Amino acid sequence: MPLQQLVEYFNDRLEQEHHAQFRPFILENNSVYGLFGPVKIGSVLSPIRKTLSTSHIIGHAAQLSVSANQIPCGQYALQEELSVIVPDQISHTESIVNFDRLSRAVHMLNYLPQSHLDEMLVLDVDPRHILGVKEDHGAYFEEVIIKCGLQTENVAIALTVNNAYARVYQTLLKGLSNYQRRGYRLMLKFDYQGLEKSSMELIYRAAPDFVGLSAQNLDRIRDSHLLEKLQQLSTLVDSITAQSILFNVEDKKTAGLGRIANFALVQGAYFEQTLPPNSKPSVDSGYEAVRTVA
Known part of the structure; x- marks a missing residue:
């Protein structure tokens, strides 16, 4: 299905779900963007390569690009849209969930033109999203994936873990297991300072498909x-x-x-x-x- 048709499909779907003039997806220069109140979000897709054969790409990691949402004069007022998604109009948790879903859909749509059946797309999920959704984690996004002609095994759900969430690891594990049951691959991500005993235990218990470590600031560590x-x-x-x-x-x-x-x-x-x-x-x-x- 052409990107423009998919963009219109998801806009129609969100408009019906929110019972409002809420059409956040736009297509510009063959790239999909999402409008979230005053910001416009897009995608940067960075290849993941085999270490010993760096020409071999096994997938892409999706990162957000953020810019100001410039609304042309004469365009319909965004009051209804803002009332649906801006944090000060709804609960903080609901806002996080909405933004997380919107950004992942943007990444998925931008990934489609270069997707291959044997590759994967790594999508970050906010821990607060997992904590905010009580059950059926991944069900909503599974419909997006299938509509785009892919399978959940093409997607790795990435959770960045730090000590701030140590006391809710059990709840996070429950949410992650829901993703796994739906066929998603799972990735846990850490920075060097977060490599503690509790992190190692979490890796064992979650049994992820991938474990990522950020190389940022490794050159500054005196260890x-x-x-x-x-x-x-x-x-x-x-x-x-x-x-x-x-x-x-x-x-x-x-x-x-x-x-x-x-x-x-x-x-x-x-x-x-x-x-x-x-x-x-x-x-x-x-x-x-x-x-x-x-």
Whole structure:
């Protein structure tokens, strides 16, 4: 189905659901955007690559682009739309759920023109969305996926975990299991500071398909056990037959660190630069990275 037709379908659906003139999806220059009150959200799709064969793309991670929602003069007033979705008009939780669903639908629609049956799309879900939806997690979005001609196994639901949510891990696990039952793949994402015992236990209990670690600020960490901890993480992930991903790789040193720490997959701006054919980060550069940050 053409993108414009899908955009109109989802606009019609939301208009009927909210019983209001609520048509947030727009198509501009072959890209889909979503209007959420004063902002316009779009998609940046970043390839996820095999660490030992960076030309091999296994999927894409979706990230939000945000700009101001400029409404042309003469366009219908947005009072009805704003009353539906702006946080100060409805509950904070409902606003988060609405925004989360809208952004994921935008990403899915933008992914369609380049989708392949053997690839996946990684979509972040806000923990507050999981906590705010009481049951049937993923049911609403499953209809979007099927309408777009894909399957839930083409989508990895990514949850960024930090210590602030430690006391509600059990509730998060229940929501994540609902996604898994519907066929979604599951990814847990951490930053280095969040790699604590409770995080390791969560990985065991959730049994995700992927475990991601952000490489941001790794070069600033002064920890003589950095490499050892990263290797322990990748070993743990291997033990549950999942795949480890190093996200946000910005330079050669960090790319090399991902290789010697045995991360299966990588993502980041470094790999999108213009490099010589078959170029890949050397193992030596990873050792240099360890010496630099230790």
